[in-house]
Amino acid sequence: MTEQWGIAELAAEFGVTTRTIRFYEDKGLISPERRGQRRVYHPRDKVRLQLIMRGKRLGFSLDEIQAMIDLYDADPSEVSQLQLFLDKLRQRKAQLLGQRDDIEMALDEIDRREKQCENLLNDKQSEPRQPKAGQQASG
Amino acid sequence: MTEQWGIAELAAEFGVTTRTIRFYEDKGLISPERRGQRRVYHPRDKVRLQLIMRGKRLGFSLDEIQAMIDLYDADPSEVSQLQLFLDKLRQRKAQLLGQRDDIEMALDEIDRREKQCENLLNDKQSEPRQPKAGQQASG
């Protein structure tokens, strides 16, 4: 009985405004219980919001997030639907793998720059005056 | 001399419209050579566009992409700037690592659903009639 929250609590917990949460409801991404005219949120709604937030962090549009949530919720009984469902899953997977590759590349570049900087900082701290052409490779 | 392109060529190569490329120029993300009033793009502009596209695939705003490109281009000479620069690098890194975690989670979930589907498909194909409660674990 303790696992339910008002919209303001949820908003605070997820670091968004109540407007945002209502907007997601308008879009059909969540559908909380109604007690009178008030919205009452349950754990499943929180799970939904977690999925939404993760999707947003990964740059997906709300429509895409909607589609992904549908994928999680779906329970395809017909074989033809199952095949189609599997295809969709694999598409998302491919997209995510691509994103992961992009991230790896970006991380590699950042790591290079980071080490470059650290070296520079060490050099400057150990020798505040003469720059001294050393054997530090630059590329 | 062969390494230069018109805006239409570039647009075709990157799968965007010329409007998009000009928009990025307006935003200061790229600044091609001008021959007369025409834009002429060189390899470095392609590199920029690659970075932009990667940023977009990862869900960054053009402003953020701008900042990331600045990070790549910057050559901080002052120690104070260097420290600040390093901080920015590490912030980006943290963000990217977070995104990577998100992706791993999403991939895990998809993999589970995928295997679930494959099992269902196999069951249905080997036994089109009786569902027959088998020893296939479901969770």
Next chain:
DNA sequence: ACGTTACTTTACGTAAACGTCAAGGTAAAG
């Protein structure tokens, strides 16, 4: 009864990232 608090709907506003004309320049080809 009255005010406060927390919520509700309705509706107009806005920033980002382009799309979509409109109107024209220019260089080579016919």
Next chain:
DNA sequence: CTTTACCTTGACGTTTACGTAAAGTAACGT
């Protein structure tokens, strides 16, 4: 010289994802 292809600069339109009032309601404390 005109057509054609390709480019240019505006400038207004559109979608997404909310922000921001405005005005109303429902329970709760005093």
